[in-house]
Amino acid sequence: MATAGDKTKETGNHSNDCSIRLENPNIAAMKEDVLYHFSLSTSTHDFPAMFGDVKHGMGIPSIAIMLHELIKLLYHARCSNITIIRIGTSGGIGLEPGSVVISQQAVDACFKPEFEQIILGKRVVRSTHLNNQLVQELLLCSTELDEFPVVVGNTMCTLDFYEGQGRLDGALCSYTEKDKQQYLKAAYAVGIRNIEMESSVFAAMCASSNLRAAVVCVTLLNRLDGDQITSSHDVLTEYQQRPQRLVGYFIKKCLKKA
């Protein structure tokens, strides 16, 4: 059984080890469940028929809303043995632009492997550990593919693109280049190799739901050299395809084995 994180407790309707765990006892008792942001309802749509074969990853800004509804969708569709991979772009630290980072773990802006949330007014902290076996499988794929630099490193997840990532070029900035360099170098020293804005909630929710999860992001610039993304459109487009190429290779390899 491949699990994301250390939790192995199983709940929900399905006895199969690989099925989705929905950490919410209310769903099974609901007559109808409306996935509002997807315009789908269990009473008007046949989820197993429509989505029973879904295995692909996604990467979008409102990833928490998407994940709540995607995880419920996969649950209603009775999908099992799911691997979910976030692909996207990021700012690199100490890496050649265009390098791809496979995340060892997601950390917050204080470098902790945690995702903090306020639930009913109380602070709830969840682990953001990712599946190590999946990291190794993806790294092996990158060696076989051998098309661009790929590293394994920690990924810092922030709530803001400007101040939250120590950029000097936002509408607000109350620190110096020296403060910024100090922060980014401290991040590098604890193994952080890139910065993005989705990985921590992605890792936390996938781990809670028994989904094998990975984060694969390309770095568009080296933040030690600057804040603005100045590469040409063509270069950026090619960079953005790199996580897709690596994950595409991984998916094909899995399908061949299946």
Place this chain on the structure above:
Amino acid sequence: MATAGDKTKETGNHSNDCSIRLENPNIAAMKEDVLYHFSLSTSTHDFPAMFGDVKHGMGIPSIAIMLHELIKLLYHARCSNITIIRIGTSGGIGLEPGSVVISQQAVDACFKPEFEQIILGKRVVRSTHLNNQLVQELLLCSTELDEFPVVVGNTMCTLDFYEGQGRLDGALCSYTEKDKQQYLKAAYAVGIRNIEMESSVFAAMCASSNLRAAVVCVTLLNRLDGDQITSSHDVLTEYQQRPQRLVGYFIKKCLKKA
């Protein structure tokens, strides 16, 4: 002079009281400034010519990124005397669905009028007070328009649509209907009338930047009655037009006065 919040300190290039305040000394010294997410650069685009007459509000999920770039855009365009209004949808508390809430202030999930951010690893808290004069002007407009119920109330801003808003129907849920009702009723008791996901950073960034700001959201359901949005598509479409109708009336009234 209409300011958002209590700050009256003026920085930046412009001596006019009504001009945008860019709380970042680095921007004025930059030869070129790339607004990456808008695909715009001060070296390739004539901002004053393109956007010098911009006065409209916007409401989108990645509102912090949008605001950083919008505020810089307004600054580069030398706009002055700006009013910015977020319009959108929300969940109501103790209101008839379709009611419009003009926000007195934005509060966090612990009911505090604060927006907390981690900057270079340190906790920074900003005030989320909104412009009271603008609230009164919008309320007067709603009385003149007299088309749908409008109230002034506090708006709770959360990071998550499901657990963060005490919903029972997310992929994760570790509390009961009773816990949820208790939380929502406590929110109501401190003057909170609706819940959404952008207002706190919007209020904080606008106040810091000397922008007169308001938040006008329609409520799609009464959260004391349930979690799922079950009104028909036509009803929801009409609800969603209400903040636009109110703000449209306000803009027309301002233009007539100008």
